[in-house]
Amino acid sequence: MKKPILTLMLGTLMTTATAAQAQVSESCQDVRFAEVGWTDIQATTGMARVLLDKMGYDTDSKTVSVPIAYAGLKQNDFDVFLGNWMPSMASIVKPYVESGAVETVTTNLKGAKYTLAVPSYVAKAGVTSFADLIKHKSQFHGRIYGLESGNDGNKIVENMIHDNAFGLRRFRLVASSEAGMLSEVKHAVQNKEWVIFLAWAPHPMNTKLDITYLKGGDKYFGPDYGAAVVRTQARKGYVQACPNVGHFLNNLTFTVDMENHLMDAIMNDHKSAKDAAKAYIAKHPEVLKGWLDGVKNTDGSPALSRWQ
Known part of the structure; x- marks a missing residue:
């Protein structure tokens, strides 16, 4: 006995739908x-x-x-x-x-970059490179602001401190979240205080804050300001x-x-x-x-x- 045409059409549509659903495996x-x-x-x-x-x-x-x-x-x-x-x-x-x-x-x-930075008013006062940091330890309160524990940038800073690169053994890393670190930086900028922090692009900090990336950290962060x-x-x-x-x-x-x-x-x-x-x-x-x-x-x- 022949199946009605409508039944055949429905069967075909269901088969097609099932095949379509099977395009991606469950895993x-x-x-x-x-x-x-x-x-x-x-x-x-x-x-x-x-x-x-x-x-x-x-x-x-x-x-x-x-x-x-x-x-x-x-x-x-x-x-x-x-x-x-x-x-x-x-x-x-x-x-x-x-x-x-x-x-x-x-x-x-x-085109990204990642290294240490300071507010531009600090750079204008003479801090433009990693080598300048130790000369102004007291103004920075011996702190470098980083990100969350285990972060790669933190590890780089910790290695620099361990190696006493640029005399940084006298500094300490302050670990925080991105939001926490930026809050500290914004507070410092509002009060024209000196602060060193991990900075990177892309990030709105580059347009919202006037900052200067430090030169001379090629051995640790890579050339071209941590390109x-x-x-x-x-x-x-x-x-x-x-x-x-x-x-x-x-x-x-x-x-x-x-x-x-x-x-x-x-x-x-x-x-x-x-x-x-x-x-x-x-x-x-x-x-x-x-x-x-x-x-x-x-x-x-x-x-x-x-x-x-």
């Missing part, structure tokens, strides 16, 4: 990000999550310290980390990369197991100006990272073409189609 449906307490990584992770959510993935991010982020990638607690600042993180990431536990996907930002790149990394085998997400991550690159805008929205407009990302996309939809080129939604359709 790739959830994308887990490691995030550290820095606004730039909040911004880039927020952007990645907005785009992946739109494709049909389920994303999650947890804020942890840098050492825990890498331990989590190794132990399969996380899939992706967008915040590998190089060369400052070289000593932390080296054993994970050399063992194959963590793999580099791409460089997601060029840096930021890399996207994933746990071992993740890109091969989840090639669509891997292709997307390879496409996902940023500029310093873009991140400055995203970070400013988070820090000064008090937007969530996701809301900042959505607002940026609404103003700059042209960025989607490069990011989503060759990328699929979880149902197999082109990722760009859901933004048109």
Whole structure:
């Protein structure tokens, strides 16, 4: 007995739907990000999550310290980390990369920098290099303000203190969060006090505060005022197991100006990272073409189609 045409059509549609739903394996449906307490990584992770959510993935991010982020990638607690600042993180990431536990996907930002800085009124008073710091120890109260414990920049400063580089053994590192450190810097600037702190670009501090990056720290922070790149990394085998997400991550690159805008929205407009990302996309939809080129939604359709 022949089946009615309607039954055959429904069967075909159900088969097609089932096939579409099977485009992404269950193990790739959830994308887990490691995030550290820095606004730039909040911004880039927020952007990645907005785009992946739109494709049909389920994303999650947890804020942890840098050492825990890498331990989590190794132990399969996380899939992706967008915040590998190089060369400052070289000593932390080296054993994970050399063992194959963590793999580099791409460089997601060029033109960054990371080193010590002072307010520009301090630079005008004669502190323009690392060698000048010891001459003014009392004015700095012997303190260098850093980030959270375990941070790569902190480790660099601690190494300098240990090595007595530039006479810094007489200084001590004050560890804090990004927000805590910047609060100390802003308070010092308001009172025209002297302060040394970890500074980097991209970051709104470069436009909101008049600061000067110190020269002469090439041995520890790298040349050209700590010139840096930021890399996207994933746990071992993740890109091969989840090639669509891997292709997307390879496409996902940023500029310093873009991140400055995203970070400013988070820090000064008090937007969530996701809301900042959505607002940026609404103003700059042209960025989607490069990011989503060759990328699929979880149902197999082109990722760009859901933004048109």
